[in-house]
Amino acid sequence: MERRQLLKTTGLLTTGGVIGLAGCSSAEDNGSNRTNTREPNTVLMITEGGEYYFDPIGLFVEPGETVTFEIRGGRHSATAYTEEATSASVTRIPVGADSFNSGTLNAQGATFEHTFETAGTYDYFCIPHKTIGMVGRIVVGEPGGPAQGSMPPDGSVPESQTIVNQGSVSYEDFTG
Structure with a gap:
């Protein structure tokens, strides 16, 4: 027995x-109306109702890693804050780092990839939505560079050390 x-x-x-x-x-499997599940090192570019945002809004990667930016609705770009970039008045990437600009993507699922070789803090924006605060931050290896310790001129992003500590900061957690 x-x-x-x-x-x-x-x-x-x-x-x-x-x-x-x-x-x-x-989130896609449990009936949630959010469709922003993502692969590692992928930043989603989202239009949802009246919101336009990158998710995660803060991401940590190691030097040499590639980040994929993917459209999940709307028309967006992923454009580094460099004075050479369209509509950027300041440079907010590390000295010697390669700039990036996807141009405006508009097809659902369209992607753009950039490999981050230089350590430091990179701020970037969406060309069509920069003026309404669609900005993001990537920390490569460790915080540093002109973006370290301050906010981009067009919106708010998580502090660099918070991104390092957490690995990524979702838009919802940041604006929450």
Whole structure:
């Protein structure tokens, strides 16, 4: 009888564990209306109602890693704050770093990739939505450069050290 009770209890615990795990899923799988699940090192460019944003708004990567920017609605760009960039009046990437500009992308699922080689803090914006605060920040390796310790001129982003500590900061958590 003890063996049967042990098997019954083990079976119940196993079933409970499987049922408990069934609730672990992405935002797309659990009925949430948010469709901003993403792959690692991917920044989504989102139009949702009257909001235009990058998600995550803050991302940490190591030097040499590639970040993919992906359209999830609307028309957007991922454009580094450099004085050479369209509508940027300041440079907010590390000295010697390669600038980036996706140009305006408008097809759902369209992507742009950039490999970040130089350590430091990079601020970037969306050309069509910069004036309404669509900005983001990527920290490569460690905080540093002209963006370190201040906010971009067109919006707010998480502090560089917060991004390093957390690995990424979602738009919802930042604006929350």
